[in-house]
Amino acid sequence: MNITRKSPNTESEKVRPLCFLFSPLCSYCFGRWLRGFPSLDINWKMPFHAEKNKLQLATIAVTAILLSACGKQEISLKGAEDALAQRSVTAGHGVVDYPDDSPSVPDGKIAWEQMNCATCHADSGKGVPGKCTVDLTSKEYERKQKPVDQFEFVSFGKPGVEHPKVNDKLSRRQAWNLVFYIRSLAQTPLSDAEWAEIDPVFGSNCAVCHGKKGVGDGPLARNLEPQPANFRNFERFYDRSDDVLWDHVAHGIKWEGMPDFLGKQDKAKNVKFDSDYIWKLVQYVRRFHESIVPTIAANPEKSENKTSTK
Structure with missing residues (x-):
């Protein structure tokens, strides 16, 4: 099987002389440009004007080599057909495409x-x-x-x-x-009523970093590195099990500014963050990327x- 590749530039033969014409001018300008930066630590082995002439010649030579490849090329794959990727390999099967909005x-x-x-x-x-x-x-x-x-x-x-x-x-x-x-x-x-019951607790303990809408834009977010998680990031949170989310809330995430809540209290809301309540918080977080x-x-x-x- 023979494959002929044509240069995408069908006018290459016409353009080639122009390239030869302008390459000395480009190299001359390049030399003038360098001389405008005396702070550059350039250790020339000969006077600049002599080196400039060499640079011009080198530019012309390189241009000629590159342009010699602008014409037609023939690449023979005869005998190597088995090594080519089959159509099924690049068909895109099994690609996960995330939703545009929360699944219902x-x-x-x-x-x-x-x-x-x-x-x-x-x-x-x-x-x-x-x-x-x-x-x-x-x-x-x-x-x-x-x-x-x-x-x-x-x-x-x-x-x-x-x-x-x-x-x-x-x-x-x-x-x-x-x-x-x-x-x-x-x-x-969570039902809407259950959501409304937990929402004030989230607001006073979590929204300062994650934002009221859970998109990671709380008042303290700009001072944190990495940024607080955006619960609407489907790609991130669909790659987390509920067990992992529970662990993150309960024990925090080291070096990321996420505090641990297990065993702590919100006295103003009369809430203790025990294991069961943290599971409710996990469900609360899930509601940011699922719908009822x-x-x-x-x-x-x-x-x-x-x-x-x-």
Whole structure:
């Protein structure tokens, strides 16, 4: 197999003489420019004007060498076809594409029904005996799962595991909705009332760094390095399990300005940061990048159709 590569500049033959014409001028200007900086520590071995002449000649030589490659080139790959990358290698399969907005748990239930997940997992998520060995209602199991890993699994499958893939059946948005519905089977997201109860505690203990809206823009943020976490950063927080988030809140993050809260108290709010309350804070943080608001019709037949895997 022979491949002929043509120079992208089809006028190279016309341009080449101009390059030869201007290269001495460029080298002359370069020399004049250097002489304008007497503070430069340049150890010339001969007077500058003599070196300048050498520089001009060198520039012309280099230009000639480079321009000699401007014409047609023929590269033969005969006999090496097997070493070429196949089309499937660069097709982009398995690429995680993050959502544009917080995934909706209620919309995820619609995707769950569309994909008939209950056939193996049961309506509750506990699993049908003989068809599924994973209990999706287990908090211990759910807290160890990263959202991004769950998205990869339901979208693209996993080698050695027999499980349907949804990347050719659901849109990116629907797949993320499904992931967060699956997570909700073990840990129901905070209701608006529960959120409102925790919000003042977050405001007096966390917002000073993370900001009231959780985007890392609190009053102290500008003085911290690294910057406080932005809870709306999907790529960052979908790569964190709930166990990791709990550990960060409970024990802090060394060298990053994140304090430890486990065992401390907010006397003004009459709150003790014990293990259970820190789990509530984890749920509070999750609400910055998940939603309990439905955005599509409750009827699966009227929900959005797959138009893209992005």
